[in-house]
Amino acid sequence: MVDRKVILTDVGHSFDRTGEDMLFRHLTMTLLPKHVYALTGPSGSGKSTLLSIIAGWVTPVAGSVERIDCGRVCWVLQNPHGVARRSAIDHVALPFIARGERRRTAETHAMELLEAFGLSSLARKPFRDLSGGEAQRLMLARGVASHAGLLLVDEPTAQLDLNTAATVNEHLHNLSMSGAIVVVATHDPRTRDACTDLIDLRDWQNDEPAHATSIERGGEHHE
Numbered sequence: 001m002v003d004r005k006v007i008l009t010d011v012g013h014s015f016d017r018t019g020e021d022m023l024f025r026h027l028t029m030t031l032l033p034k035h036v037y038a039l040t041g042p043s044g045s046g047k048s049t050l051l052s053i054i055a056g057w058v059t060p061v062a063g064s065v066e067r068i069d070c071g072r073v074c075w076v077l078q079n080p081h082g083v084a085r086r087s088a089i090d091h092v093a094l095p096f097i098a099r100g101e102r103r104r105t106a107e108t109h110a111m112e113l114l115e116a117f118g119l120s121s122l123a124r125k126p127f128r129d130l131s132g133g134e135a136q137r138l139m140l141a142r143g144v145a146s147h148a149g150l151l152l153v154d155e156p157t158a159q160l161d162l163n164t165a166a167t168v169n170e171h172l173h174n175l176s177m178s179g180a181i182v183v184v185a186t187h188d189p190r191t192r193d194a195c196t197d198l199i200d201l202r203d204w205q206n207d208e209p210a211h212a213t214s215i216e217r218g219g220e221h222h223e
């Protein structure tokens with residue numbers, strides 16, 4: 001875990017076969033644990049694409065990505081998929097059971113996480129009955145349960161009220177402090193401000209190399 005990092009070197013991507021219409025280019029940075037990276041940019045600028053590149057699911061047309069000691073990669077989608085008939089608690093207990101815990105202990109641990117994410121009253125509800133925001137928080141709880149080393153989150157607070165959004169942001173921070181690398185694609189200024197570092201894709205649309213900036217709590221950011 002000490003050496004966990006993702007190294008992006010001169011990364012660029014285009015879905016255009018000619019490679020002329022690059023979404024971003026020359027993206028060079030190292031992502032580290034204990035940081036929460038806000039990935040911002042206008043709709044269509046390539047945030048989800050960059051998350052897929054960081055996860056290793058898309059190969060960039062330019063540059064390279066090295067994932068060192070990242071362990072389990074967990075992706076929390078905006079509209080996550082679960083097992084329709086399985087209960088919320090089952091979704092979170094499963095990673096504990098997979099690591100050898102007895103069901104009862106796993107359910108106790110899962111319940112603690114459901115409480116932390118404001119979902120304890122929904123524990124026995126089947127996944128198909130959860131709202132979009134509830135389903136997404138459930139998947140974040142599952143990400144924590146599965147000890148993800150690299151957590152990629154798409155718009156975690158878009159569908160949430162202020163208090164729940166603040167709780168989710170706090171958990172993303174806690175997760176990063178426990179040793180995970182967390183990257184959050186977001187349009188929400190509150191979520192951006194709750195992150196430690198900013199990757200604004202608008203900075204990477206030109207030929208000149210840019211860099212990630214760190215964010216001061218309270219909204220201002222500096223280099």
Ligand SMILES: Nc1ncnc2c1ncn2[C@@H]1O[C@H](COP(=O)(O)OP(=O)(O)OP(=O)(O)O)[C@@H](O)[C@H]1O
Pocket residue numbers: 015023041042043044045046047048049050
């Ligand atoms: N598999 C694909 N093939 C072709 N074009 C794609 C593919 N995936 C995404 N694109 C295009 O690439 C661009 C970037 O898409 P992406 O989903 O990464 O943007 P985004 O910044 O996450 O957008 P939003 O904020 O709206 O979610 C868009 O124009 C999209 O249509």
